[in-house]
Amino acid sequence: MSDDTVVDGPVLEFTDGIPGFAGSHHFVLTDLTEDGVFQLLASLEDPALSLVVTVPWLFFPDYDLELPEHDRRSLAIESPEDVVVYCSVIAEEVSDGLYLNLRAPFVANPHTLAARQVILDDEDLPLRARFGGEA
Amino acid sequence: MLVLSRRLGESIVIGNEIVVRIVDVRGDQVRLGIEAPRDVQIHREEVFLELQQENESAAGASARTQGRVADLPRPAGGAAPGQRPARPMRPLPKRRED
Numbered sequence: 601m602s603d604d605t606v607v608d609g610p611v612l613e614f615t616d617g618i619p620g621f622a623g624s625h626h627f628v629l630t631d632l633t634e635d636g637v638f639q640l641l642a643s644l645e646d647p648a649l650s651l652v653v654t655v656p657w658l659f660f661p662d663y664d665l666e667l668p669e670h671d672r673r674s675l676a677i678e679s680p681e682d683v684v685v686y687c688s689v690i691a692e693e694v695s696d697g698l699y700l701n702l703r704a705p706f707v708a709n710p711h712t713l714a715a716r717q718v719i720l721d722d723e724d725l726p727l728r729a730r731f732g733g734e735a
Numbered sequence: 736m737l738v739l740s741r742r743l744g745e746s747i748v749i750g751n752e753i754v755v756r757i758v759d760v761r762g763d764q765v766r767l768g769i770e771a772p773r774d775v776q777i778h779r780e781e782v783f784l785e786l787q788q789e790n791e792s793a794a795g796a797s798a799r800t801q802g803r804v805a806d807l808p809r810p811a812g813g814a815a816p817g818q819r820p821a822r823p824m825r826p827l828p829k830r831r832e833d
Contacts, residue, residue: 609827610827610828612827615774616774616775616776618790619783619786619787619790620786620787620788620790620791620794621790621794629827632801632804632805633804633805637804638804638805640797640801649794649797650794650797651790651793651794651797652793652797652800652801652804654804670773671776673773674773674774684827688789688790688793689793689800689804690789690792690793690796690800691796691799691800691802691803691804692796693796693799698800698803698804698807701789701793703786704786704789708827710827710828711828713827713828716776717786717790719776719778719782719783719786727785727786727789728789732807
């Protein structure tokens with residue numbers, strides 16, 4: 601990546617991209633809402649690709665993330681606290697609800713900015729977990 | 736798709752480092768043992784495809800989602816009314832810390 605690229609935030613590096621977007625290796629993380637609760641992961645390789653993300657514990661305080669050993673080693677994460685985790689957010693068109701992908705969080709090493717989308721072993725974790733309160 | 740026949744205990748090599756071995760065969764179920772560099776992620780195909788589809792949906796819904804989260808009542812995460820919630824996470828460095 602050229603150092604001349606002007607970006608508004610940290611750039612996370614996904615060695616193999618993410619499922620569905622294997623060619624997108626660099627995503628810049630910017631604030632979406634002023635309080636920083638919601639952020640945007642925008643692909644540098646594909647300007648049309650962006651994902652809304654948030655920190656899962658803001659909405660699911662009991663979210664128990666067990667980072668698989670091989671992912672931990674691949675990202676060179678030394679301790680469980682020294683990790684950055686975001687989950688992708690989706691607004692459903694029909695149901696009007698907001699959902700978090702708790703099954704496959706984006707996990708990054710906060711020092712190297714190496715990142716990957718990890719598919720957690722717990723099959724009970726939903727791909728879409730509703731949050732934001734019901735009407 | 737490349738199709739190879741293997742017997743129990745035999746292996747195939749993918750690239751220079753990935754090895755897939757037939758560890759057990761029982762009826763119509765085959766147990767595979769896989770050796771791969773730690774950077775290589777390995778998943779059951781149906782799980783991978785499910786996630787791929789979900790990512791594509793989330794990406795396709797990005798504009799709608801951005802609008803919807805902007806409308807969410809504040810504060811989020813349990814902060815008291817009138818209080819700015821703390822930043823969810825310490826800021827990441829702009830560049831990797833080598």
